[in-house]
Structures are given as structure tokens and as C-alpha cells.
Amino acid sequence: MPDSWKVVDLAKNPDACVRFDQHTVYLGHPGTDQDCPSHLVGRTESLLIEPTANPVDRRGTVADPVEREYRAKADKVSVTATYDTNPALVRTILSGAGVPASAPRVQDSAPNAGRVQDSAASPLLSATTAALPATATNYTGKGFDTCAAPSSAAMSAWQSSSPYSAVGIYTGGSQRACAQPNLTASWVQQQADAGRRFVPVYVGPQAAAVTSPASQGISAANDAVSNAVTLGFGAGSTLYYDMEAYSSSYSANVPAFESAWTEQLHARGYHSGIYSSSSSGINDLADNFGSYTMPDVIFSALRNGAADADDPVVPSTRWSNHQRIHQYSGGHGETWGGTTINIDQDCLDVQIATDTATPHGRVWDRVRKGTPGNWSVSSEVDGNGAIFGTYRPVRPMALSTPAPTPDEFACGNSAGDFGNSAGEWGVRNSRTGVSRTPHSGPSHSGLTGIGYSFTSRPDCAGGVG
Numbered sequence: 001m002p003d004s005w006k007v008v009d010l011a012k013n014p015d016a017c018v019r020f021d022q023h024t025v026y027l028g029h030p031g032t033d034q035d036c037p038s039h040l041v042g043r044t045e046s047l048l049i050e051p052t053a054n055p056v057d058r059r060g061t062v063a064d065p066v067e068r069e070y071r072a073k074a075d076k077v078s079v080t081a082t083y084d085t086n087p088a089l090v091r092t093i094l095s096g097a098g099v100p101a102s103a104p105r106v107q108d109s110a111p112n113a114g115r116v117q118d119s120a121a122s123p124l125l126s127a128t129t130a131a132l133p134a135t136a137t138n139y140t141g142k143g144f145d146t147c148a149a150p151s152s153a154a155m156s157a158w159q160s161s162s163p164y165s166a167v168g169i170y171t172g173g174s175q176r177a178c179a180q181p182n183l184t185a186s187w188v189q190q191q192a193d194a195g196r197r198f199v200p201v202y203v204g205p206q207a208a209a210v211t212s213p214a215s216q217g218i219s220a221a222n223d224a225v226s227n228a229v230t231l232g233f234g235a236g237s238t239l240y241y242d243m244e245a246y247s248s249s250y251s252a253n254v255p256a257f258e259s260a261w262t263e264q265l266h267a268r269g270y271h272s273g274i275y276s277s278s279s280s281g282i283n284d285l286a287d288n289f290g291s292y293t294m295p296d297v298i299f300s301a302l303r304n305g306a307a308d309a310d311d312p313v314v315p316s317t318r319w320s321n322h323q324r325i326h327q328y329s330g331g332h333g334e335t336w337g338g339t340t341i342n343i344d345q346d347c348l349d350v351q352i353a354t355d356t357a358t359p360h361g362r363v364w365d366r367v368r369k370g371t372p373g374n375w376s377v378s379s380e381v382d383g384n385g386a387i388f389g390t391y392r393p394v395r396p397m398a399l400s401t402p403a404p405t406p407d408e409f410a411c412g413n414s415a416g417d418f419g420n421s422a423g424e425w426g427v428r429n430s431r432t433g434v435s436r437t438p439h440s441g442p443s444h445s446g447l448t449g450i451g452y453s454f455t456s457r458p459d460c461a462g463g464v465g
Contacts, residue, residue: 002089006024008024008026009027009028010029016031016034016035018030018034019046020043020178020179021044021046021177026179027049028051030048032151032153033151033153033154034181035342036147038146038342038343039331040177040178041175041244042177043069043083043176044083045081045083045086045090048080048081049079050077050079050080051076052073052076054074054075054076054078058073059100060073061073061094061099061104062103066223067172067174067223068087070091072099073099073100073104074100077099131189131234132189132192132234132237133234134235134237134352136197136198136237137350138352139348140351141166142165142345143165143346143347144168144341144344144345144346145168145327145346146168146342148179148181148183149183150182153339154339154341155167155190157338159194160337161336162334162336162337164345167198168198168344168346169188169198169231170183170202170203171201171224172227173202175203175206177203183231189232197348200238201240201242201275202239202240204220204224206244206246207244207250207254211253213253213254213257216257217259217262218260221260222264222268224241224265225265236269236271237271238297239271239273240272240297243258243275243276244277245276245279246280247280248280254284259292259294261274262274266293271296271297272295273298275300275325276299277302278301278311278312278313282302282313282314286318289318297319297324297325299324299325299326300324300326302326302327303327306328307328307345307347308328308347309347311326321351323349323350325347325350326347327345327346328345330344
């Protein structure tokens with residue numbers, strides 16, 4: 001371990017904030033009431049070493065490059081090792097401490113268990129059934145967010161005396177800075193039972209690190225869904241991406257990244273939210289409205305002290321249907337019921353439809369004629385000359401074949417009806433996946449199955465089923 005690193009004994013300092021944005025070794029278990037700042041973002045090389053007796057079949061190391069951490073188990077300790085740019089350093093430290101480098105034969109359930117890897121080819125993968133209704137992420141009124149989820153005792157004290165009935169929680173991501181000993185599915189369920197609503201926030205790559213917007217956005221969305229499901233947030237919930245303030249030099253990559261995040265969340269049945277500074281991220285979303293796939297909710301950091309959902313950079317006609325959160329005050333301590341927590345103050349006006357978000361495909365503005373092959377570059381359907389996505393082959397199918405995979409058809413009408421090239425049958429996007437059902441209706445015509453447009457999507461002006 002480098003000599004410059006700090007060492008913190010958590011047994012002697014139970015309220016110390018275990019923060020992974022500093023070169024520090026933490027010894028012991030994080031306290032349930034950590035004294036953390038309200039808002040931290042970032043990770044660097046850091047270790048949390050907890051005394052734990054681990055059976056032989058659970059000893060080993062699990063690498064998690066999406067979250068930028070290693071989770072390791074040896075005979076009598078468990079280690080969480082985070083990193084930013086130097087994973088080799090933490091691997092060397094773990095190896096020098098005698099921690100097995102290979103993966104354990106049996107892995108315990110972890111906050112990221114069941115993660116679906118980058119899934120551009122399979123965007124309709126459904127999540128495991130979760131415990132909470134989608135309304136758990138809807139609320140109108142005051143809320144707060146804080147870096148580490150407070151203890152159940154602290155939440156109970158605040159529930160009976162504070163004006164806040166919604167709580168922002170940091171569910172994961174490569175830039176999540178604070179350890180989360182309290183944040184479990186049972187904690188979330190307990191707060192829900194007490195009447196709390198939630199703002200699940202995922203903190204992944206920040207603007208300067210976005211180099212491949214589409215793939216990184218998809219990866220972040222998949223990781224966020226896996227973490228959300230583990231905590232009990234199922235399809236139909238709204239998940240938020242934390243994109244901190246950035247300079248205008250990143251104003252091209254960031255909206256593209258957020259668009260990919262939103263599209264992939266929609267494909268997984270979730271709603272999308274974006275948290276950012278009013279002057280950068282939210283302003284860019286407003287300026288690019290319609291040019292990218294927009295989030296369902298904006299979460300604006302504009303610390304002007306006004307407990308409302310307004311942001312002057314956002315026209316009143318956009319995100320106008322209960323689709324806003326305003327972080328109106330930054331980090332400060334508040335005491336309610338004898339318990340002090342460092343918080344940011346939020347005003348929520350979020351009432352998103354609680355059915356599963358309809359997975360959005362790309363609309364083809366050209367038709368494919370005749371036998372199996374590529375989409376034709378002639379015969380425009382709507383005359384707007386726009387083609388979204390890339391051409392993909394379509395195979396004819398029979399009723400006895402399995403439901404097609406997402407790259408075997410283009411999106412059709414708002415009901416999600418699709419036909420094969422012979423116009424014999426269709427599949428319906430049933431909002432929880434893809435199911436094959438006989439199709440009877442006007443979506444097929446001869447050898448070219450003509451679909452309709454998604455009326456709710458600006459980029460779906462005419463399509464082919």
C-alpha cells in the first residue's frame with residue numbers, strides 16, 4: 001500500500017464517511033450513520049477491509065469493470081477495492097495481501113448480481129420481478145438526497161417530523177463515491193412501507209470520460225437496471241443518471257450518451273431521468289429537444305432556494321406534464337427528530353404513467369420488397385427522406401417459429417404490431433417483452449407489411465412492419 005494513503009479504523013471512528021474518492025484504507029465495517037457530505041461524485045484507488053469469515057468456496061475475487069471495483073474474499077476478510085485509472089495498483093495490493101485472484105466457486109448475492117451486459121442486440125431483455133410498484137418513484141412535494149443512505153432509525157426520526165417524503169438514493173455506478181451499508185432491498189421496502197417515495201440515482205461515467213456515447217450509455221442503463229432490480233425497483237420505475245456539470249466542449253457527446261441511456265432504459269421497460277446542472281446538462285437537453293431521445297424526467301440542479309419545479313432554461317411547454325425535479329438547495333445539515341443528516345433539498349413534481357415504459361424501436365422510412373434481403377433505398381413511405389438506424393435484414397417466419405429477435409423487424413405502429421415480409425402474421429410488443437400472436441389488421445399488405453408511426457415519438461414518422 002502506498003505510504004501516502006490514509007488509514008481509518010472504523011471501530012474507533014464509527015461515524016466516519018467511507019468515501020471511495022480518496023486514497024484511503026478503511027478497516028472495519030462502515031457505520032450505519034456515516035457523517036458524509038450530501039453529495040460526492042468520483043472514485044479513485046481505495047480499499048474497505050472488513051473482518052468476515054468466508055468459507056473456502058466463497059473465497060476469491062470478482063472484477064466489476066462497470067462499477068470500477070473488485071470484490072474479494074479471503075479466509076477472514078472481505079475487501080472492496082475501487083479504482084479510477086489504476087486498477088493494476090489495487091490488484092497488486094490484493095495479491096500482496098494473499099487474496100485469491102481467481103473468482104470464487106460460489107458467489108454471494110451482491111448489489112450488482114444478475115447484471116445484464118451491454119445489450120444493443122437484445123434490448124428487450126426483461127428484468128426480474130421486483131417488489132415495489134412503479135409509483136414508488138412518483139411524488140409531488142419535497143424530498144432530499146444524501147450521499148449514503150441513512151440508517152432506518154434516522155429515516156424513522158425524519159419521517160415523523162421533517163417535511164420530506166421522498167429520498168434520493170445512489171444505487172450504483174463507476175463514480176458512486178460513498179459506501180452504502182444501509183442500502184438493501186429490505187431497507188428500501190421498509191421505507192416504502194413507511195410511505196417514502198424514491199429518486200434512484202445512478203452515477204456512471206462523467207462528461208470527460210464519455211468517448212463512445214452509444215455503447216457507454218447502453219452499458220450504464222443495463223447496469224442501472226440490474227442494481228435497481230436488486231433493490232426492488234421494477235419495470236415502470238424511473239431511474240436517473242447523474243451527469244455533473246461540464247464544459248461546453250462536451251456538449252456533443254453528452255446528449256448522445258444520455259439518449260442511448262434513455263433508449264436502453266425504455267427497451268428494458270423503465271423510464272429515464274437525467275440529473276445535471278441547469279447551466280450545462282439541463283440547458284443542453286433543452287437546446288437539443290427533439291434532436292435526441294429525451295428523458296422522461298429532468299432533475300435540475302439550480303440552487304436558487306426556490307422550492308418549486310421551475311428552471312428558467314427550460315421552456316414551460318417541455319417536460320410540462322409532471323416531469324421535473326428541482327434541486328433547490330445544496331449540501332447542509334438539517335436536524336429533525338433529534339437526528340442530523342447532511343442533505344440536498346429537492347422539490348419533486350413527478351407523476352409518470354406507471355405502466356411499463358414501451359420499448360422503442362427505430363422506424364424505417366423505407367420499404368423492403370420481395371424476397372428476404374435488405375431494406376430498399378427506394379419507395380419512401382412518408383417522404384421526409386430520413387432514415388434512422390442502419391439497415392437490417394429481415395427473415396420470413398411462420399407461425400410455428402419463435403418470436404423474432406429485435407434485429408429481425410423494424411418498429412411499426414403505436415400498438416407495437418409487426419408483420420413478416422409475406423404479411424402472414426405479426427408480433428405484438430406487449431410492453432413486458434415480445435410475444436408472438438396472430439395478426440389480423442391493416443398492418444400487412446402483400447409482400448410488404450406496412451406499419452404505422454409511433455405518434456409519441458418525433459423520430460417515428462411513418463414506419464414499416
